[in-house]
Amino acid sequence: MEGHNLDQIQTGDESQTIARRVQRLTLHLIAPIAVADYSNLQLLTCGGRAKKLINNVNTGALSDYMRGKYRDIQEKVYDYFNTRPDLQTPIEISTDQHRQLCMRQLTGLVKEAGIRPFRYVLEDPAKYFAILEAVGSVDFSLGIKMGVQYSLWGGSVINLGTKKHRDKYFDGIDNLEYLGCFAMTELHHGSNVQGLQTVATFDPITDEFVIDTPNDGAIKWWIGNAAVHGKFATVFAKLMLPTHDVKGLSDMGVHAFIVPIRDLRTHQVLPGIEVHDCGHKIGLNGVDNGALRFRSVRIPRDNLLNRFGDVSRDGKYSSNLPTINKRFAATLGELVGGRVGLASSSVGVLKIAVTIAIRYSLLRQQFGPPKQPEISILDYQSQQHKLMPMLASAYAFHFATLSLVDKYSVMKSSHDDEIVGDVHTLSAGLKAYVTSYTAKSLSVCREACGGHGYAAVNRFGTLRNDHDIFQTFEGDNTVLLQQVAADLLKKYKEKFQGGTLAVTWNYLRDSMSKYLSQPNPVTVRWEGEDHLRDPQFQLDAFRYRTSRLLQTVAVRLNKHYKTLGGFGAWNRCLNHLLTLAESHIESVILAKFIEAVQSCPEENSRAALKLICDLYALDRIWKDIGTYRNVDFVAPNKAKAIHKLVEYLSFQVKNIAKELVDAFDLPDNVTRAPIAMQSEAYAQYTQFVGFQTQEATAANT
Numbered sequence: 127m128e129g130h131n132l133d134q135i136q137t138g139d140e141s142q143t144i145a146r147r148v149q150r151l152t153l154h155l156i157a158p159i160a161v162a163d164y165s166n167l168q169l170l171t172c173g174g175r176a177k178k179l180i181n182n183v184n185t186g187a188l189s190d191y192m193r194g195k196y197r198d199i200q201e202k203v204y205d206y207f208n209t210r211p212d213l214q215t216p217i218e219i220s221t222d223q224h225r226q227l228c229m230r231q232l233t234g235l236v237k238e239a240g241i242r243p244f245r246y247v248l249e250d251p252a253k254y255f256a257i258l259e260a261v262g263s264v265d266f267s268l269g270i271k272m273g274v275q276y277s278l279w280g281g282s283v284i285n286l287g288t289k290k291h292r293d294k295y296f297d298g299i300d301n302l303e304y305l306g307c308f309a310m311t312e313l314h315h316g317s318n319v320q321g322l323q324t325v326a327t328f329d330p331i332t333d334e335f336v337i338d339t340p341n342d343g344a345i346k347w348w349i350g351n352a353a354v355h356g357k358f359a360t361v362f363a364k365l366m367l368p369t370h371d372v373k374g375l376s377d378m379g380v381h382a383f384i385v386p387i388r389d390l391r392t393h394q395v396l397p398g399i400e401v402h403d404c405g406h407k408i409g410l411n412g413v414d415n416g417a418l419r420f421r422s423v424r425i426p427r428d429n430l431l432n433r434f435g436d437v438s439r440d441g442k443y444s445s446n447l448p449t450i451n452k453r454f455a456a457t458l459g460e461l462v463g464g465r466v467g468l469a470s471s472s473v474g475v476l477k478i479a480v481t482i483a484i485r486y487s488l489l490r491q492q493f494g495p496p497k498q499p500e501i502s503i504l505d506y507q508s509q510q511h512k513l514m515p516m517l518a519s520a521y522a523f524h525f526a527t528l529s530l531v532d533k534y535s536v537m538k539s540s541h542d543d544e545i546v547g548d549v550h551t552l553s554a555g556l557k558a559y560v561t562s563y564t565a566k567s568l569s570v571c572r573e574a575c576g577g578h579g580y581a582a583v584n585r586f587g588t589l590r591n592d593h594d595i596f597q598t599f600e601g602d603n604t605v606l607l608q609q610v611a612a613d614l615l616k617k618y619k620e621k622f623q624g625g626t627l628a629v630t631w632n633y634l635r636d637s638m639s640k641y642l643s644q645p646n647p648v649t650v651r652w653e654g655e656d657h658l659r660d661p662q663f664q665l666d667a668f669r670y671r672t673s674r675l676l677q678t679v680a681v682r683l684n685k686h687y688k689t690l691g692g693f694g695a696w697n698r699c700l701n702h703l704l705t706l707a708e709s710h711i712e713s714v715i716l717a718k719f720i721e722a723v724q725s726c727p728e729e730n731s732r733a734a735l736k737l738i739c740d741l742y743a744l745d746r747i748w749k750d751i752g753t754y755r756n757v758d759f760v761a762p763n764k765a766k767a768i769h770k771l772v773e774y775l776s777f778q779v780k781n782i783a784k785e786l787v788d789a790f791d792l793p794d795n796v797t798r799a800p801i802a803m804q805s806e807a808y809a810q811y812t813q814f815v816g817f818q819t820q821e822a823t824a825a826n827t
């Protein structure tokens with residue numbers, strides 16, 4: 127690293143200076159306390175460009191730009207829990223107590239604070255997601271319990287059902303009288319929903335469905351709210367209709383049914399239903415996940431959620447959708463809201479973690495030049511390298527998920543087919559990409575805070591454990607990314623057959639030929655800062671990579687198809703397909719970030735956003751520099767210039783890191799880690815473990 131910076135210094139007497147510096151730098155490694163000349167090191171790090179530093183950020187203006195239109199309701203959530211210390215989750219708590227506390231938190235939110243999220247699931251999804259993010263920052267178990275109640279159980283009733291279901295269940299779901307579950311996953315089948323085995327057989331004599339678990343592999347597993355609190359479950363099962371042929375029954379595919387599981391008055395589990403507790407988990411222990419087995423459980427025909435398919439009194443099936451696959455896609459399609467919520471909540475987790483790590487890194491001092499004060503650990507290039515691209519990513523994801531939420535809201539009101547398709551793919555991709563990134567970053571943040579990052583009170587343990595499963599539920603990330611890749615391939619095929627392309631993927635239509643031609647031998651060598659910081663260059667680089675990946679995987683799939691068939695060919699190219707999906711999602715994120723920079727009305731905030739957007743883009747290019755070099759998109763000199771610029775931008779961002787995390791506008795009662803308090807952090811930390819304040823100690827002696 128240092129050698130690379132030293133390249134900038136040319137000739138002559140300076141070589142001796144360089145030698146001395148190298149010696150000092152080496153000494154620094156052996157005996158850190160003996161570092162001689164930090165200011166020189168700083169200059170080397172910045173490549174002498176300190177004059178261009180952005181030194182001030184208008185935090186208020188930036189925060190206003192970021193906060194979106196639903197910050198007020200988030201503040202209402204924060205304020206409510208701030209005034210109710212009895213509802214705050216202690217660091218150490220048993221599973222049973224945590225579940226009860228989580229239930230009291232949810233009841234308090236709805237009945238005492240008067241925040242009724244359910245109506246927003248349909249009417250104003252953006253407001254619903256804003257509440258979800260705020261509630262998650264109180265306790266992620268609470269966020270998930272609320273999500274199970276309103277997006278999963280409630281969402282399935284209103285999105286998969288019809289007016290009669292809405293009329294009957296809306297109020298009870300809204301006021302928590304009808305606590306419910308979403309029972310899709312089984313012991314043997316999670317990702318492969320079409321493999322579900324639970325059956326719902328229509329009995330024309332009694333006009334009922336009979337729900338059965340045919341074998342132990344079909345036990346509903348992991349069902350939130352089932353172990354303790356749920357009264358109802360939306361159960362996903364194969365709808366079987368009696369026929370008059372030899373088969374006797376016809377499988378109409380997976381449908382959703384409302385099944386009461388506990389008595390509304392006594393809370394006893396109803397006959398024919400067996401419930402067991404999935405037990406203590408790695409995280410989210412405030413949520414009571416359970417397993418359900420059904421033995422000839424009878425429910426009225428009306429309990430079929432019949433928006434996409436219905437059964438008449440005489441046992442005739444009807445649907446506007448012609449095939450099982452189309453009905454299945456429509457059913458699952460209504461559930462994408464959960465993914466949108468997880469993607470934006472995951473950004474909320476990332477913001478909290480980055481805020482704690484950066485505030486502490488600014489406070490914490492270790493080592494320094496001889497006879498000079500110690501320096502903040504954020505002044506170390508390595509700490510900047512860990513945290514500054516992460517801060518830039520938190521901003522990038524913020525704008526990308528805001529735009530996803532907006533698009534989802536439009537989809538809910540317009541039902542426009544093109545937007546529906548776009549939201550499905552985008553929600554799958556962003557959920558997968560953002561949650562994977564956040565999960566990895568939580569460990570980096572913990573490590574960046576050293577030993578104090580390991581204290582449970584400083585939050586990284588809970589954040590990491592609670593968030594980890596975001597990568598799996600609402601669709602396993604690896605499976606979701608394949609949906610993105612499949613969609614890109616579909617669009618690619620359409621392009622070459624002359625079809626139109628959906629909005630988000632427009633760049634494929636506009637630029638495929640440009641990106642698939644050989645890179646210009648002159649521009650691959652351009653290394654000037656203005657060029658590298660030009661959004662057009664950055665977007666071109668991202669899209670070039672995606673287009674190449676898309677074209678090469680299409681060729682490979684085609685080749686393997688002949689010998690391996692569709693499934694085998696897909697599996698042979700799977701890693702390639704996943705890289706393609708991630709690359710595409712990164713392009714979408716960057717495009718949204720660039721748009722957000724350009725739309726920012728206040729100059730000072732725009733400059734700060736431009737800086738972190740450049741860092742986001744160039745850091746991603748640098749992380750994948752092997753690919754860019756392999757295809758000669760960048761020449762060696764340009765690769766080196768990108769690396770230098772990433773370090774320089776990280777250094778610049780470091781100078782405004784405090785303001786950038788302040789602009790997230792997360793109050794201390796949300797971040798909560800004593801080491802990240804905005805004042806007296808060390809004092810708050812020492813008091814947490816039991817030491818008195820210095821004033822109190824003095825008064826007692």
Ligand SMILES: Cc1cc2nc3c(=O)[nH]c(=O)nc-3n(C[C@H](O)[C@H](O)[C@H](O)COP(=O)(O)OP(=O)(O)OC[C@H]3O[C@@H](n4cnc5c(N)ncnc54)[C@H](O)[C@@H]3O)c2cc1C
Nearest residue numbers: 308309310311315316317348349350598599600601602604
């Ligand atoms: C805490 C918690 C709460 C939950 N809450 C609910 C709930 O309320 N209701 C509900 O119905 N479900 C719930 N679930 C279940 C959750 O939705 C499933 O766990 C999830 O869908 C993944 O399914 P799976 O566990 O069967 O994993 P699997 O599908 O078995 O995946 C295991 C591994 O195999 C890989 N894999 C699978 N298929 C492929 C493929 N095609 N290509 C490449 N790799 C593949 C995956 O990437 C993964 O690494 C919950 C789970 C947990 C842990």
